[in-house]
Structures are given as C-alpha cells and as structure tokens.
Amino acid sequence: MTDQPNLSARRFRRNALASVAAAALVAGGAVGAEFLQPATPAHAQALPRTPIEAPEHPPGSFANIVDKVKPGVVSVKVKLDDTAEADDDGQGQGQGRGLQNVPPQLREFFKRFGQGGQGGGPNGTVPGTPQRQGQRGAVGSGFIISADGYVVTNNHVVDHAKTVQVTLEDNRTLDAKVIGKDSKTDIALLKIKDGGPYPYVQFGKAAPRVGDWVVAIGNPFGLGGTVTAGIVSARGRDIGAGPYDDFLQIDAPINKGNSGGPTFNVNGEVVGVNTAIASPSGGSVGLAFAIPAETVQAVVEQLRTDGKVARGYLGVQVQPVTQDIAEGLGLDKPKGALVDHAESGTPAAKAGLKSGDVIESVNGTPVGDAKELSRKIAGLKPGAKVEVAYLRGGKSDTATITLGALPTEGGQVASRGSDASDGQPRLGLSLAPASEAGLSDEGVVVMEVDPDGPAAAKGIEQGDVILDVAGQSVTKPSEVAERIRSAEASGRKAVLMRIKSQKGVTRFVAVSLSKNAG
Template identity: 80%
Template sequence: MTETHPHTQFSGRTSRRALASVAAAALIAGGALGSTLPSVTPAYAQALPKTPIEAPEHPPGSFAGIVNKVKPGVVSVKVKLDDSASSDDDDGPSQGQNLQNVPPQLREFFRRFGQNGPGGQPQPQQRQGSRGAVGSGFIISADGYVVTNNHVVDHAKTVQVTLDDGRTLDAKVIGKDAKTDVALLKINEGSNFPYVQFGKTAPQVGDWVVAIGNPFGLGGTVTAGIVSARGRDIGAGPYDDFLQIDAPINKGNSGGPTFNVNGEVVGVNTAIASPSGGSVGLAFAIPAETVQAVVDQLRTDGKVARGYLGVQIQPVTQDIADGLGLDKAKGALVDHAESGTPAAKAGLKAGDVIEKVNGDTVDSARELSRRIAGMKPGAKVELSYLRGGKADTATVTLGAMPTDGTKIAAREDDSGNGQPRLGLNLAPAADVGLSDQGVAVVQVDPDGPAAAKGIEAGDVILDVGGQSVTRPSDVAAQIRTAESSGRKAVLMRVKSSKGQTRFVAVSLSKNAG
C-alpha cells in the first residue's frame, strides 16, 4: 500500500484498506530493544519434537538448497482491520492526509524525510468491501507460533496465515511490541508445522543473506544480497539498531525473515528507503537477537517489560566533551535523575557521564537506552561514570519502565553546532520570579550564538562548570575558572521555561562574557 510520488519519500505502513505491512521506507520498528538484548532460545521451541529445518552445512554455489529447506517455514499474513483503522471507502490515504492512524515512531520518520503520509493501493488478496493488510511472517515452533511485524497486525480484527503448501489457517495475536515493531501470532489449529530457527551469531557486514516473503502479494518470493551495514539508526524509535541489507525488499515483505547461508533467521524485514516506494537496495531488518528476546516475553506475558533507570540523558558531543575535560566524545550525559527512581537512589546526578554498563563501554546515549531497556526490571546493574573528572561506580537495581517510555529515552542535544558566546542579559532567577535557584536569562540577542544554541529568554542557568550559580557574577567566575584550567569550553546546565533541563557547551575561545 504504497503510493508513488514524484519527490523522494519513504513509503510505508498500510493505512486502512491497503496493505500496511509493506517493507517500505518507513515501516519502521520502534525502536526498541536493541541488539544488546540477551540471545535466548525459547524453551517452547526446544521442547517440541519436530526436527527444525536445517540447511546444508556447506551451501552450494546457488541458494536453491537453502531456499528449499527453509521456504516451508515462511508464511503470508493477511489481516482484516477493525473499524478504528479505517475511515473512508477509497483505496487509501492521499499524500496530504494526516498521520493520526500511524504509530508515533512512524510519523516522525515520515516527517523527517519529507513525506506527508503513507499512500496505498488495494491488494489482490483483499476481499471486496473489506479493509486489510498483507505482510509476511515465519513459523518458529512446531505448534504454530509465527513472528511478524507489529505494523502488519496492528488494529487486526482477524488474522490468517497462508502456508507454503497453500493452506490458509486462522491465527490470533498473542502479543505485540510497537517499540521494536515485533508481533507474535499463534495458528489456531494444527501441529507439526515446519519451522525455522534463529541464528546463533550475528551476521557480519559482507555476509550473504536471503530474504523470503510476500512482496506485492506474490507469496514465496526469494531475493538475495549481502549485509550492507549494522547498527543503523534511522530515527524510527528509541532503540534503533537495524541491519541494512541490499536484498530487494518491497511492500508485503514486512515481517518476513532474512536468512544467513546456514538457513538461520538473522533479521526480520521491516523497512526500505526509497524515492518511489519500490526497492532501491536499502532495506532494514530487526536483528534476530532483538526479535528473540521480545518474542520470548510476548509468548510468556503477552507484553514486554523493560528495565528503567529514571534518568534524562543526552549525547556527549565534542564541545560537551571539551567542557567536561574529556578526551573523547563518548558516553551518556545525565541531564537529570528523576526523584525516587533507581538512578536517584543509586546517587546519580546531573552532569555525570555514564561510560560503562557492567564493564562494557557505552559509546552513546542511545546505546545506553538500548542496553538498559534490554534488561528486565529487578536486574542489578553496575554503572561506571565520571563526575567532576573522577571515575566512580554505582550499583543500580532497575525498575520497570513506565508505559509511556518517556523517562528513559535518549534525547538529542538541541543546542546546535555553533561556537557560541554568552551574549546574554542575566539576572538572579529569584529576583525576576522565575525560580528559587539559578540565574535567569532576561534577554537574548536573536542573531547571536546563544540563540543558535537554543537558549531563550525565560530559561534559567542552574550551574556552570558543575557549580551552582545564583548571580550573574557566579557565571562569570566559573567561566574564568574554566579558562584558567585550560578548558576549551564551559558546560552550563539550563532549565527551559517548560521545565526541561539540558546541558549546553559554550566555547571559551569566542566567549564574550
């Protein structure tokens, strides 16, 4: 259900009537858990008597042997949508239609790349007068558990799967996770189904892969390519960690498997980047280790529970690293530790830079989010962090993430990339009635570098160089201290008029005081 437009776009998720399960440029996973999730083989798959599908240990020059082995485990998924997913009788939303029925993580992806909304065309499999979606999936156990994308079965009223042998069987949704765009189905009747297995190791860039699915309703279609990149963040959600493959993927491939040369599932096809809605060799798949961990929880609990620290974090940019005196721009900078949360109880504070989780290096704020979200509530985690240039550790018992998921998400620094001067008129915040603490920004030169950093009148500077400030002279004093210590920048913690805090690094080389 994609619609071709003359301008570069990302075509994606089925709207009402048309197929939403398209692996089109922006059928995105929400990101989610992340490749740091523990790789587990579900107990129910281990216990089943049926011998799993296995490919030859040394595949021949063609992929025929692999395909013949694994193809019986791949299914087409057809969904009849409930009334909440449809609003009119046309073929689908036009380019200008709003995105109210598109999941939030997809809306941002569409906006980011200039497409106003997903388009759609009716699919051959749809019955007259019904609204539905068509995608792909794969069986992971002999008793009929099926993995697909969340966006394929979202708002599903009924679900059917069509097997490689032509049988069409009813299925039900066991659970789904919008943040990773993973869903688990169960075929209602039958047993001894052919099934495939998840890969035991992550693929490397350059490895051959084979994708099988239901593009444009043409079930059982096989394409091949290589892994083009790993760890792709395409702005779909908080836990983006996609595999990029160049095997041709089109609408209807959503939820289908990508296999390695051993016939093991290494990814679930979810999105493509495309100027026309068709494959241009840029496809994205959710890593198998992420899918496994999500599926195991969905089967057991019908939902996914994620670990929760309770901190607002932002990336450590180079100018922030300079302000903190760090050699490299790595780690996650704590903006704020929410009162009463696991992070606050463990003593974490604004300005701490989290560098490691259980001894493993954290390169970015987004990576920290993925790692913590990949752990279960109640898990004990050792965090290594820097505070005032000194290394320290804290043991944190993770809580359960709130359902809105907002308090753990990494936040991009919105302060811009300019080299700012202060260029601000300041006053004690208490004197102007803005706050009991900090220094208020009274006026900002709209053409000055402070404005480019996102500082606005009404903001309150809480601390400079890690020290609390209450008067404009305190700000100047901390800047002089930073200069005398050889810092290239000074770090300020700023509270916006909306109550959010962030760190802003001001270059000392161009600071006007």
Template identity: 85%
Template structure:
C-alpha cells in the same frame, strides 16, 4: 508466528496464509510497540515447517536474502548485503537496526532476513525512501532482539523492561570538551528522577555513565538498550565519571513505567551578551522559578543560539556549579577558560520544563 507489531496492531481478526495457500485463523499472543515485534499463535493442529534464528550477528558485507509479500504479489525473494549495523532511524526508543540493501517494499514487513546458511538474522521492518519504493535502504530488527522479545511474549504476553530512572543524552564533542573528557563517549545524565533506582544509588545530573557491568557504553541510546534488556530486580554496576573522577554505583533496576512572558530585565549581563550571545537575569526576579538564570535575549549569530538556547530558557548550572545570577555565569565561564576548556557545559531548562545539557563553544568561531 513472528511478525511486526505494525502489521497486526489494532486488528480485530488475524489470518495467516501458508505457502500451500491454506488460510488459518491466528491469535495475537503479545506485541511490543517499542521494538515493533508481535507473536501470533495458530491453534489448528498440523505439521508446520519453521526456520531457526542465527546464533551470531552478521557482519557488514555479509550476503542476506529477504523474503516477503511486496505489494501483495505473493512470496518474493530478494538478495543483497548487510550495509550497516546499529542503525537508529527514529522508529522507537531502542532502535538497533540492521541496514540491508536487499530490495524490500511495502508488504515485506514481518518477513525474515536470512544469511547464506538459511538462518534468520533479522525481521524486515522498514524502508527509507522518498517515493515509497525500494532505493536500497532497508532495515531489519536483529535476530538477537527478536529472540529476547519473543521469549517474553510467549511466556508472559508482554515485555517487561528494566528501569534506571534517568534522563540521558549523548556526549558530543563539545560536551566532552566542556567536561574535560578525552573522548566523546558515554551517556550524560540530565536528571535522576526522585525515588528512582538511579537516585537511590546516588547518581546525579552531570554524571557520565561509561559502562554497565563492565561493558562499555558508547552513547545514551546504547545505555537505554542495555538497561531495557535486563529484567527488573537485576543488580547492575554502573561505572561513571563525576567531576573528572571515576566511581561505580550498584543499582537494583526497577520496572519501566507503562509504557512565560518576560516582564523585566532585573540584573542583566552585557558581558554575557558579548561572550555567549545572551542577555541574562535572575530567574527569581522575573517569575521563572526559584533557581537559575533566565535567558532574556539571544543573539541569533552567537554561540548559544547555535546550540538551541532560546529566550525563556533558564540556565540552572554552568560547569557543574549552580547559578542564580548572571555574574555567577560569567565566573564559571572564566573558570572554564582558565582551565583550558574549549567549551562550557550548561544545564538548561526549557520553557516546557525539560532539562538538557548544552556545551557552548568559548572560541570566537565554531570548529
């Protein structure tokens, strides 16, 4: 029996009530919090009707029927259409939901979403609502994802995912401008963890991963889903851009692991304040590490502040070049301008030690 992880999570005992009102004990065979899927087993012998998963993904606009037990009323059927596909609602790292407008409410979780042929195309999972009731925004886990997870839970009792070992972020329009890309597509590598498959294959910070085994990667989340859908030990070919040049890395995937106060200004940069809205100093001179340029002050109306750069952050590189002095930051900004870039790409380390790429506009106003 397939249901949602959040339906049975932390339960000491589980029972399944059938359509003929029989109640049977069930055992949790396995569950996966990352996709919110759980698999149960009924031990009592008997003949149990079941439904088939659909063989293809539904199209936006296709009619669907949702079945569940809203508010404990009992078996309830509602109808609607597929409103969208590939929705990310922040529920987990591999969100890829079908959005449907068939009314579902609390108690529908774990129920099937059928197409008009009676095939299961999704598992009802979540709603978006200010009141807790249906407002026409419901989400179902696609059948393709459910089948993959269920098969692993059935055979192994757990889900084992491929592991690349990179921190990635989406390529926004500003970042694409900073990198000189024509389109805002792909997954930008923030950092390749030392000793991971990605690092061993030569991937570096600033690389833009464009495809996995020839299949295009539109954004960072899609890369995560693609890699997680492969088994550890799988060899994949990653096409990526580095410095405007294309290359391919062959990577053998690993196993996904289980799941300061500024005292002095040092060398400052008034020109940096004027251009980016920043006052900078060498990080080594103020105790913020051995590399990079520290952000001493931020103009709240400047372009850097609009991108989330704050006091205490450390700029590690600009335009793909490591920096250690404010003058080096300015040199890279001038270089970006001379190359006709609309934005300059910076790798920034936060006070908590997390790194990210930020594209700061070089124009006088935001587009």
C-alpha cells in the same frame, strides 16, 4: 541512426538523482485480497517435526538455502477492526495508502524523509489497493519459529487486527491469534490455532557483519514466496522509529508486504525481521531496514511467556556526549551518556546518580551513547541488579542498582539530542538572577538573546534558566562569567551549562570558549 541510448542515459541520471530524496514507508502496507487467493491442496503433505537446517557450506547459488527455509515463511493476512486509524494523508480510496498501519513513532520518520518524493501518494508513499465493500485489511509476512505454530511478524502488520490468517508454502490458509505485541520494537507473536506440526526456522547464533550475504523471503504486494538477495549494508541504524532503534540496513529488495518477513544468512538462520524501506517512488531502491535477530528473540521470549514485554527502569533522562560536551567535561573523546536528570524516587536517584554524571558502562560493557544505554537497560528485566560505572567531576565511580519496571507511559531513558557547537566566542545573552524575576531561588534567567549569537544557535531562549556552569550552581550573572573564565583558564575548549526551559525540561549545552568569551 538513433539517439535513444542517450535519452535512456538521461532518464537514468534523472531517476538516480530523484532517488536522493528518499521517502520511507513501512514495507507491509495494505494490499487487496485479490492478491492472495490460495488453494488448499487435497492432501496436505506431512511436515517435519524437526527445525529446518541449511547445508553446512553454502553453495554457489542460494537455491539450496531457499529450498530448506522457504517452508517456514508465511504470508499474513489481516482484517482490521473499526478502531484502526483512517488514511494518514486524508486522501480518498486508492490513494496514499502507504502509511496505513504505520505505528505513530515511525510516521515522523516517514514524513521527515518523504518530502520531495517522486511518484506515488503524498510524501513519496505508494498508492495502495482501494478499500472494497467497506472491508479494511492488510497483507504482510511472517515466519514460523516452532513446530507447534508460533509465528513472528511486525506489530504494525497485525495492529488493530480483528482476524488474522497465515498462508503456508503449500497454500494452506489457517487461522491464527495474536499472542502479544510490542509497539516499541514493532514485533508481534502469533500462534496458528491448528496445533501442527509445522516446518520452522531458527534464529542466527551470531550477528551478521557488514558485507555479509543475506536472503529475504516474503509476501511483497501479496505475491507470497518471493525471494530476494543482497548484503548487509550497515548496522546500528537509528531511523527515529522508537527508543530502541538498532536496525540492520540491507540492500536485498524489499517492498510493501515484506513487513514481518525474515532475512536469512547463508546458513539459513534468521538474522533480522524486515520492517521498513526508504523509497522515492514506492519501489525498492536498496534501502531496507530489519530488526536484528537478537532484539527479536528477547522480545519474543517475553511475549510467548507473558503476552507482553516488561523492561528495566533506571529513572534517568540522558543526552548524547558530543565533541563539544566532551571538551566541556574534560573527556578525551565523546563517549557514554550524560545524565540530565535523575527522577526522584527512582532506582538511579536512590543509587546516588545525579545531573552531570556520564554513564560509561553497564555490567562491564561500555556504553557508546544515550541510545545504547536505553537499549541495554530495556533489555534487562525489572528486579535485575546492574553495576553502572560513571564519571563525576573527572573521577570514576560505580553504583549497584536494582532496576525497576518501565512505566507504561514515558521511559526510563528519555534520549534527547544536544546542540552542536558553532565555535563562536560570545554567549550573546542578557542575564538576571532568577530570584529577582520571581521564578525561583536558583539559577540565572535569560532576559534577552542575541539572535545572531552562539547561545541562540544552541537553542537557548528568553525565559530559560541557567542552573549551573561547569558543574557549579549559579545565582548571579557575575558567577556565570566567573565560571566561564575559570574553565578557560584551566584549558577547557568549551564550558558546559545546564539549562532549564520554561516547560521545566533540563538539558546540557556546551559553549565553545576563546580569550574574549564572556
């Protein structure tokens, strides 16, 4: 008799607990060339000129779907130029390669969730294949979207590419060129130099629902043509990768090398592009993130015609409307995007939008939060006219705005997090007129902050300037107290203050009220 089953059970529990400390890495890390040695067939089979179509009714297995769509999926092999960044973790060859080719906006997410990762390189990333003879390369995935050979993949797969090749299901390896890249959504468009025709797949006509079956096909660890299946676990995931995060979360196993590959629905339509995974050990734990097809299509359309993406520009800085901010504004629930500041001379400022407005909808479509506003505006082209509905002082209004072009640096909607209310009654501040401190003619400067008070918990610091309270400007400490008492008398549960930091950045902070607040 043996206790091996109990040992196995204990190991399983340890592994399960370890998976809680998930690190994130891009699925398409560096993989050595030895993983991919395609052989070109003597006689290439004639390829269809029509789009691949799956059966109208999916079968009991995924085999028929895979047979139909697999010819449209390719492996992407890249040789990087000399400007590609060195290993992020500073390790020697063969260690910590999990962060190679990761775009800067994704690295913070990976590092933040990588602490305590089990196995692999630093921050829970997977050790990759060592560089060989000074050659720097990466292998990812992609899929063909037209008979003449346009291929979609991730930007981080082909970023800093010196040369790009794609390998088809029939083992032909063909040269390709980068038509355009978009780092903000991590999408790139390639074109196979040989004119084709090639088998291709189509984008889905409708967004998938949570719980829908999906099939992922790609090139994990250089093993092309790998098929996995799972379900859509969640929608609208914001992993901190960029300003337009709206990821699908799927549990189909995804690994390094799957980056840029497609996720299909049961109709054989592309519903997402696999981009990142969360993993404590480098292997799949059922947490994968895919860019929704609707986002990909909009980006690809511009890349194909212009080689770049032009985004609409509103010209506001916004932050989320949290529960306590909603109470401070007298809203029944948190919704919309709160305007911190409308940049001078921008479309928003010209239309009359100003600090304290809550943007509720764009072209009649409700805006759930600041991120959603960012995506909506960015999804429109410069010159487009939009109708923006907003709330000001408890009253609704609308403005028709002609969007500008998003500047190369910065953004039209700089979304910032806001402080959560701690429910404490006192501000814990010592105040003085900003004019007496020689700072400006407006506002009240924070002279001291009680480290145990609610204001400190909100991130208010010495030197910050309170510009207005409850929507009214203040120049004296007594006016701050008066505004707070008025808000309390009107039945508000919180009071909203606009704060200017020493760096010149403004934000709104909601402070909870009680009878002895002051």
